[in-house]
Amino acid sequence: MKDSIIQCDQxxxxxxxxxxxxxxxxxxxxxxxxxxxxPNGGGKTTFLRVILGLEAPSSGSVMVxxxxxxxxxxxxxxxxxxxxxxxxxxxxxxxxxxMGRISNKKLFHHYNKRDREKSDQAICTTGLERLAERRIGDxxxxxxxxxxxxRALAGDPELLLLDEPTASIDPQMKTTIYDxxxxxxxxxxxxxxxxxxGTISRYVTRIASLNVTLELYESALSTNRESLSMxxxxxxxxxxxxxxxxxxxxxx
Amino acid sequence: MLQELLAFEFMRNAVxxxxxxxxxxxxxxxxxxxxxIGFISGGIAHTAFGGIGLGYYLGINPLLGVIPxxxxxxxxxxxxxxxxxxxxxSAIGTFWAVGMAVGVICIGLKPGYAPDLFSYLFGNIxxxxxxxxxxxxxxxxxxxxxxxxxxxxxxxxxxxxxxxRVSGLKTTALYxxxxxxxxxxxxVMMRVVGIVMVIALLTIPAAIARMFSRTLPGMMxxxxxxxxxxxxxxxWFSYQLDxxxxxxxxxxxGFVFFLVHAWRLVSALLTAQ
Numbered sequence: 001m002k003d004s005i006i007q008c009d010q011x012x013x014x015x016x017x018x019x020x021x022x023x024x025x026x027x028x029x030x031x032x033x034x035x036x037x038x039p040n041g042g043g044k045t046t047f048l049r050v051i052l053g054l055e056a057p058s059s060g061s062v063m064v065x066x067x068x069x070x071x072x073x074x075x076x077x078x079x080x081x082x083x084x085x086x087x088x089x090x091x092x093x094x095x096x097x098x099m100g101r102i103s104n105k106k107l108f109h110h111y112n113k114r115d116r117e118k119s120d121q122a123i124c125t126t127g128l129e130r131l132a133e134r135r136i137g138d139x140x141x142x143x144x145x146x147x148x149x150x151r152a153l154a155g156d157p158e159l160l161l162l163d164e165p166t167a168s169i170d171p172q173m174k175t176t177i178y179d180x181x182x183x184x185x186x187x188x189x190x191x192x193x194x195x196x197x198g199t200i201s202r203y204v205t206r207i208a209s210l211n212v213t214l215e216l217y218e219s220a221l222s223t224n225r226e227s228l229s230m231x232x233x234x235x236x237x238x239x240x241x242x243x244x245x246x247x248x249x250x251x252x
Numbered sequence: 253m254l255q256e257l258l259a260f261e262f263m264r265n266a267v268x269x270x271x272x273x274x275x276x277x278x279x280x281x282x283x284x285x286x287x288x289i290g291f292i293s294g295g296i297a298h299t300a301f302g303g304i305g306l307g308y309y310l311g312i313n314p315l316l317g318v319i320p321x322x323x324x325x326x327x328x329x330x331x332x333x334x335x336x337x338x339x340x341x342s343a344i345g346t347f348w349a350v351g352m353a354v355g356v357i358c359i360g361l362k363p364g365y366a367p368d369l370f371s372y373l374f375g376n377i378x379x380x381x382x383x384x385x386x387x388x389x390x391x392x393x394x395x396x397x398x399x400x401x402x403x404x405x406x407x408x409x410x411x412x413x414x415x416x417r418v419s420g421l422k423t424t425a426l427y428x429x430x431x432x433x434x435x436x437x438x439x440v441m442m443r444v445v446g447i448v449m450v451i452a453l454l455t456i457p458a459a460i461a462r463m464f465s466r467t468l469p470g471m472m473x474x475x476x477x478x479x480x481x482x483x484x485x486x487x488w489f490s491y492q493l494d495x496x497x498x499x500x501x502x503x504x505x506g507f508v509f510f511l512v513h514a515w516r517l518v519s520a521l522l523t524a525q
Binding site: 085095103 | 286288401402403404405407408410411412414415416417418419420421462465466467468470471
């Protein structure tokens with residue numbers, strides 16, 4: 001049996017008197033690529049924040065690598081959705097990615113050659129070599145998103161958590177990001193929160209729908225048009241089950 | 253111009269104070285600007301007036317009263333806005349006014365007239381004694397040391413505090429430490445421009461520097477240079493025209509700030525055409 005990496009048992013969480021997560025039970029195993037879909041306000045981001053230790057559950061338990069969340073920052077890479085930072089901040093992509101190394105560093109220690117090599121590797125993986133010296137303010141939404149993925153990868157994580165990495169970027173760039181995840185899932189366990197219901201089932205191994213409560217679909221391939229429509233309570237485009245023949249294919 | 257300035261000892265001290273204080277101001281001002289904590293810095297500065305009043309009441313060097321007092325203010329404001337459910341601007345506003353009130357009461361309790369209080373409020377770089385220069389120098393060295401040791405942590409919390417927390421950093425402790433460094437910088441700047449105007453010199457040079465910098469260390473060096481220039485030019489004008497030195501430095505800084513922005517606006521309009 002594969003090792004369980006995230007273990008949630010009857011997890012509930014209320015924020016400001018509102019139940020955001022209710023009785024969520026889920027386990028994510030080593031090597032999984034779990035897609036979490038669901039409407040806005042369904043608790044997807046909050047769920048990731050619980051796994052990261054940024055929010056404490058009101059009841060139930062969460063274990064990440066067998067310990068309470070936040071115990072192993074260096075094993076987790078996080079790609080946040082909301083950009084909390086200032087686009088005018090005087091910093092280049094290279095330095096932004098280098099910050100992903102901080103979870104592996106001790107207090108007072110400066111970044112060394114190995115840290116720079118690791119972050120350069122992450123820059124290569126995400127195809128940002130040519131842009132590495134650019135200021136973050138000069139990047140497009142898709143480039144910035146790849147830079148945030150590179151920052152998460154620089155720390156050499158085993159588990160990658162992504163919060164809507166394809167929100168508000170153009171379809172072409174979406175394909176690039178999904179191809180990147182396809183490549184990364186060989187080595188990493190991935191949890192992906194997304195709205196791209198139509199696209200993800202080609203990539204993920206399991207799908208969960210989260211709307212305060214959680215429903216799990218053990219095989220992504222078994223999710224068909226009807227079940228997806230039921231999840232969202234409105235019609236959803238059919239899922240592309242096979243790989244596209246060329247890069248220019250239009251994704252639904 | 254410089255020779256004329258350096259002819260007198262008090263002028264030499266003033267120029268030294270301007271340059272030394274600009275070091276702390278440029279480094280810490282950079283964090284204040286990129287982390288957008290100018291208002292909290294203003295709060296710490298004004299609360300520090302309570303420390304001056306206390307020092308005066310106890311009959312010790314007011315600078316010795318103001319260091320512990322402003323450090324306490326920094327930690328209290330930081331904790332109140334981070335941990336207690338108090339809106340940050342309410343916490344800052346309360347400390348701002350209460351600190352000044354404590355200072356006023358302490359001064360009122362001490363019989364007699366307090367002649368040099370004005371210089372703490374509005375600065376008087378022309379009367380900086382040698383003892384204060386040594387104090388500014390040691391605070392500079394302390395600030396440089398801490399920032400050198402923790403530059404990656406300070407960069408991380410300034411850029412994206414939540415990500416820093418996820419990465420396992422003790423973000424609240426680091427933030428409080430940064431606020432304490434701001435408090436010490438306020439003490440350093442007090443002699444030059446006074447606590448009422450310290451916020452301007454903490455933010456203006458760094459805000460201008462940000463427009464022309466690609467990295468944080470580069471922004472710090474440029475901010476230090478600009479701050480030194482503004483202080484020395486302000487000093488020269490105040491000496492020539494017999495104006496209040498702190499206020500002149502601030503007016504010069506503000507003038508350049510507006511000039512740079514106006515130039516940006518005009519050049520943007522011209523390229524748009």
